[in-house]
Amino acid sequence: MQVIPLASPHPDTSAYRQPRVLVLGFFDGVHRGHQAVIAEGRKIADAHGWPLSVLTFRDHPAVIYRGADRQSFAYLSPLTEKTTLMARFGVDQLFVIQTDASFRDVTSQQFIDEYVVGLGAQVIVAGFDYTFGKRSVANMDTIDRFAQGRFQAVAVPPVAYDGVKVGSTEIRELLQAGQVDRANTLLGWTYCNTGTVVHGLQRGRELGYPTANLAVTPGQVVPGIGIYATRFFVRGHWYPSMTSIGHNVTFEPHQPLTVESNLLDFDADLYGAPAKIKWDHYLRGEIKFANAQGLVDQLAQDAAHTRAYYEERTQ
Ligand SMILES: Cc1cc2nc3c(=O)[nH]c(=O)nc-3n(C[C@H](O)[C@H](O)[C@H](O)COP(=O)(O)O)c2cc1C
Numbered sequence: 001m002q003v004i005p006l007a008s009p010h011p012d013t014s015a016y017r018q019p020r021v022l023v024l025g026f027f028d029g030v031h032r033g034h035q036a037v038i039a040e041g042r043k044i045a046d047a048h049g050w051p052l053s054v055l056t057f058r059d060h061p062a063v064i065y066r067g068a069d070r071q072s073f074a075y076l077s078p079l080t081e082k083t084t085l086m087a088r089f090g091v092d093q094l095f096v097i098q099t100d101a102s103f104r105d106v107t108s109q110q111f112i113d114e115y116v117v118g119l120g121a122q123v124i125v126a127g128f129d130y131t132f133g134k135r136s137v138a139n140m141d142t143i144d145r146f147a148q149g150r151f152q153a154v155a156v157p158p159v160a161y162d163g164v165k166v167g168s169t170e171i172r173e174l175l176q177a178g179q180v181d182r183a184n185t186l187l188g189w190t191y192c193n194t195g196t197v198v199h200g201l202q203r204g205r206e207l208g209y210p211t212a213n214l215a216v217t218p219g220q221v222v223p224g225i226g227i228y229a230t231r232f233f234v235r236g237h238w239y240p241s242m243t244s245i246g247h248n249v250t251f252e253p254h255q256p257l258t259v260e261s262n263l264l265d266f267d268a269d270l271y272g273a274p275a276k277i278k279w280d281h282y283l284r285g286e287i288k289f290a291n292a293q294g295l296v297d298q299l300a301q302d303a304a305h306t307r308a309y310y311e312e313r314t315q
C-alpha cells in the first residue's frame with residue numbers, strides 16, 4: 001500500500017488523477033465500523049477494476065476544528081498503526097492531507113473539487129455520519145449537491161455490537177475504564193502501544209518480578225489504571241507478560257504513572273529496546289498492599305492467571 005501526502009490548502013493531484021473508489025474519513029482506530037466502510041469500498045472497486053483509496057487527514061478533527069492541542073493529542077491509531085491497518089483491510093493507497101491551520105479555510109466545495117474530484121474519484125464511500133465542512137450543510141445527505149454529477153456517493157450505515165454503535169468515542173471510554181477485552185471486540189484487532197524500555201526504580205528485581213518499564217511514544221491513548229494480561233514484543237519476539245498501569249501505590253512516594261511488564265519465563269537486559277504491548281485481557285485493579293510481601297503474593301497469582309489465560313487461548 002502506498003502512503004501519499006497531499007498538501008493543504010491546495011493539493012497537486014495531477015500525478016494521481018485516475019478512476020478510483022475513494023473512502024473518506026479520519027478513521028481513528030480503524031474499528032469495525034470503519035472496516036465496514038472500507039469493505040464496501042473494496043467491493044465497489046473490485047466490481048469496476050478500480051483501485052481502492054482512502055483520503056484522510058494528518059490531524060484529528062478535534063485538532064483541526066475544535067482547538068485541541070496538536071502536540072499532546074492522543075490517538076487510538078497514530079499514522080504508523082493506521083497505515084498497517086489500512087493495508088491489512090485491503091486499501092491500495094492512503095492519501096494523507098497535511099492538515100495545518102490553513103486547512104480550516106478549505107471550503108466544502110473546494111474540498112470536493114480539489115481533493116475528491118482532483119484524485120479522480122468515481123465513487124466515494126463514507127460512514128453515514130461523515131461531514132466535510134459545516135455539519136448541517138456538508139454531509140452524506142447533501143453531498144450530491146457538491147458532487148454535481150461528477151461521482152456517486154455511498155453512505156454506509158452504523159455497525160452495532162450488542163445494540164451499541166461501534167465508535168471511536170466508545171472505544172476510548174472502554175480503554176480508559178480498563179475494559180480492553182470489550183474494546184478489542186469493537187476494534188476488531190488487539191489494542192497496542194509502542195515505546196522504549198526505560199529505567200525504573202530497580203525495585204522489581206528485588207521483589208522477584210523485574211519489570212520492563214515502557215516509555216510510551218507520545219500521541220497514543222493508553223488504557224486506564226489496572227493490571228493486564230499482555231503480549232510484549234521485543235527484539236523480534238512476542239512474550240506472554242503481565243503488565244501494570246499505575247502509580248505503584250504500595251510504595252511511598254507514589255510514582256508518576258508507569259506502564260511496566262513482567263515477561264514470563266524471560267531473563268535478559270532490555271533497557272533501551274523498542275517494544276510493543278498488546279493489551280489482551282483485564283486482570284484486576286491496582287491495589288495498595290500493606291507491605292511488599294502482599295504485592296509479591298498477588299504477583300504470583302497474576303502470573304498464574306496470565307498463564308491460564310494464554311493456555312486457554314491457544315487451545
Ligand atoms: C503484574 C503487575 C501487577 C502489579 N500490581 C501492583 C499493585 O496492585 N499495586 C502496586 O502498588 N504496584 C503494583 N505493581 C507495580 C510494582 O509496584 C512495581 O512493579 C514494583 O514496585 C517495581 O517497580 P520498578 O519497575 O520501579 O522497579 C504491579 C506490577 C506488575 C508487573
Ligand SMILES: Nc1ncnc2c1ncn2[C@@H]1O[C@H](COP(=O)(O)OP(=O)(O)O)[C@@H](O)[C@H]1O
Pocket residue numbers: 197198199200201202203204205206209210211212213261262263264265266267268269270271
Ligand atoms: N522477565 C523479565 N521481565 C521484564 N524485565 C526483565 C525480565 N528479566 C530481566 N529484565 C530486565 O530487568 C529490567 C527490570 O528490572 P527492575 O528491577 O524492575 O528495574 P527497573 O526498575 O529499572 O525497571 C528490565 O528493564 C529488563 O531490562
